[in-house]
Amino acid sequence: MTTDFGTRDGFTAQMKAVILRINPHAQIIDVTHDIRPYSIMEGALVIKGVSPYFPAGTIHVAVVDPGVGGPRRGIVLRCGEQSYVGPDNGLFSFIITDSPDWEIREISNADLMLANPHPTFHGRDVFAPLAAHLSAGVSFSFVGPTVVNPVMLDVPAPVKTRDGVRGEVIYVDRFGNLSCNIEAKRLEREVAAVEVGDTRIPGIKTYFDEAPEGTALALINSFGLLEIAVNRGDASKALGVHLGDSVRVCWK
Amino acid sequence: MTTDFGTRDGFTAQMKAVILRINPHAQIIDVTHDIRPYSIMEGALVIKGVSPYFPAGTIHVAVVDPGVGGPRRGIVLRCGEQSYVGPDNGLFSFIITDSPDWEIREISNADLMLANPHPTFHGRDVFAPLAAHLSAGVSFSFVGPTVVNPVMLDVPAPVKTRDGVRGEVIYVDRFGNLSCNIEAKRLEREVAAVEVGDTRIPGIKTYFDEAPEGTALALINSFGLLEIAVNRGDASKALGVHLGDSVRVCWK
Amino acid sequence: MTTDFGTRDGFTAQMKAVILRINPHAQIIDVTHDIRPYSIMEGALVIKGVSPYFPAGTIHVAVVDPGVGGPRRGIVLRCGEQSYVGPDNGLFSFIITDSPDWEIREISNADLMLANPHPTFHGRDVFAPLAAHLSAGVSFSFVGPTVVNPVMLDVPAPVKTRDGVRGEVIYVDRFGNLSCNIEAKRLEREVAAVEVGDTRIPGIKTYFDEAPEGTALALINSFGLLEIAVNRGDASKALGVHLGDSVRVCWK
Secondary structure (H helix, E strand, O other): OEEOOOOOOOHHHHHHHHHHHHOOOOOOOOOEOOOOOOOHHHHHHHHHHHHHHOOOOOEEEEEOOOOOOOOOOEEEEEEOOEEEEEEOOOOOHHHHHHOOOEEEEEOOOHHHOOOOOOOOOHHHHHHHHHHHHHHOOOOHHHOOOEEOOOOOOOOOOOEEEOOEEEEEEEEEOOOOOEEEEEEHHHOOOOEEEEEEOOEEEEOOEOOHHHOOOOOEEEEEOOOOEEEEEEOOOOHHHHHOOOOOOEEEEEEO | OEEOOOOOOOHHHHHHHHHHHHOOOOOOOOOEOOOOOOOHHHHHHHHHHHHHHOOOOOEEEEEOOOOOOOOOOEEEEEEOOEEEEEEOOOOOHHHHHHOOOEEEEEOOOHHHOOOOOOOOOHHHHHHHHHHHHHHOOOOHHHOOOEEOOOOOOOOOOOEEEOOEEEEEEEEEOOOOOEEEEEEHHHOOOOEEEEEEOOEEEEOOEOOHHHOOOOOEEEEEOOOOEEEEEEOOOOHHHHHOOOOOOEEEEEEO | OEEOOOOOOOHHHHHHHHHHHHOOOOOOOOOEOOOOOOOHHHHHHHHHHHHHHOOOOOEEEEEOOOOOOOOOOEEEEEEOOEEEEEEOOOOOHHHHHHOOOEEEEEOOOHHHOOOOOOOOOHHHHHHHHHHHHHHOOOOHHHOOOEEOOOOOOOOOOOEEEOOEEEEEEEEEOOOOOEEEEEEHHHOOOOEEEEEEOOEEEEOOEOOHHHOOOOOEEEEEOOOOEEEEEEOOOOHHHHHOOOOOOEEEEEEO
16 A cells, blocks of 8 residues: 555555455555655655565555546556556556556446445545455456556656756655666766765765765665765755755766 | 554554464554544544444554553443444543444453553553453453443534534644534535635535645545545645634535 | 664565565564664664564564665574564664573575665665565574674663762653663662752652643653653653753652
């Protein structure tokens, strides 16, 4: 389960209760419920990050769903050996982009939902029961008609510059580490420096302690992305850098 | 499990460890550990909200317990096909009010607790082991003597006015949505507007996106209560409205 | 699992996914993921606090690991009937100090890790798979060579004064309660007062409600430590007392 519901209000517990009523043997893992409210991009990045580690047969239920109750579709995406249940609003963009082999169905079979789904809580009344039914063996083909044009996020792409690459911060994690939209493979030449705001950071390090405590460094993080960090500190606060800020890589 | 213990300190893990030592097959679901510290009302509302979704046989362990170690009783409430274990301080008021069919026992059987319960942590030393024993098949009648006068919360009731209903905000969720003590069934006439603070909101909507982004709307939420929200925003912050503030419904 | 990863970013879910791929029957309990970032002391105290309640065979995976990727070792500690997997940085100091009977191995067997462990995320690539293999029956002796000199935290000790004991605040919990490095057994004489900052608190109480609402009290908490609390309030905020502040116990 990946949601922006937080853990205060019992919303995620209602979803789990619904799942366990349908399939008492379901094994439920919380990916996170602390996606920034309404941030489809953040949800999409986390889902991309965790998917490679989950076993075959995993069913992801993902709910970051500001358009709930309106015309947006509910979908099930099947990709590799995992499935993804949630709103058709771009939340699964990276899964779709990263794989040539996917199939989507629109959720339309009312037998797989709770009766009279509440218009503000499809997580509980549509997505949770649907995932539970799939986990209990209901066939993907029963979900509803095929979808070929899922909604995709408009993801900023890094651009080549005269002497390097320019991207932006697309994720700030709990430690204040700054993930950029620059994948490791884009660093095809040796890096002289990474610049962000007023800070110029020399070269690429491998781990945090290679920089003195409290100083900034750049490395390739565990998502395979260029990351700017401060050793034992909070890079976002220390450097005054936030989501969407520009990052420049300069070749040697 | 529903508590105000937070998740920082390992308190809830101690409770889970105690449960699993007694019943290694127990399936433990966190409802929330983020009830506002000492807020029995908030705990009671969350427990009411989640209960209908849990399967028969569920045992709720609920600990919002500022009076721990003092004269307040510990109780087990049996209601429908679910049980509730916790302090007798009003935490189960809504469960009791909503059902004619309930039975309560005072926790007095020391065989079902840890030895020498610590006076500040009955969650770990009394309620968790008791719930584990119940889940492992110990009979309700072994818990202790019958209780007929459980402590009940003093819940504010909405009042009829000349041209509508007046209630108050009784819950603010993670998104800043404002739940009122006005149930859907109290809206027996067509609603012209809902007023809160300086804001007048026309009519009742069905889902968030029916209002333009950033504007206020009123709807019936997934608890069956009148809710004031701001589409893709935080109504509490945007409207400056908080717990206990007055809400007025005006008939057409 | 005890970490400082928070629950926002999916890091802990990656660890759980790795564990379940290796041992689908593993039962995973979150102790906490909200250790203050990089605070080895806080992690060590929580691990000490929860350990006595977990069943035999429990494998703790603990990651508060600012030195990840550098020269610090990864270790497995076997102590009593539980095991502890994590960095060799003092995180298990209290477990080692409290027991004469322990054995440690350095993690060096690459067959028990993911391939090419990422230098910033040994939680996912080294500690989680190792714990999963142990839980699935792999022998402790396969982990790596014996370690006899684990890194230990420099823990402040309380000191005897002319008329009592002086210690310090070593933990502030979610409620603002202040745990001191003064164990119950150090209070060998009757206590006249506990002093902290400008506040003088008479005697030792047993439970919170023995003090009037909003006033300070001292008691022995559920960790067996001297604790300063404010009944139904936040002692840290109300008294302006923080981690590391001095606490004085005065005999009668």
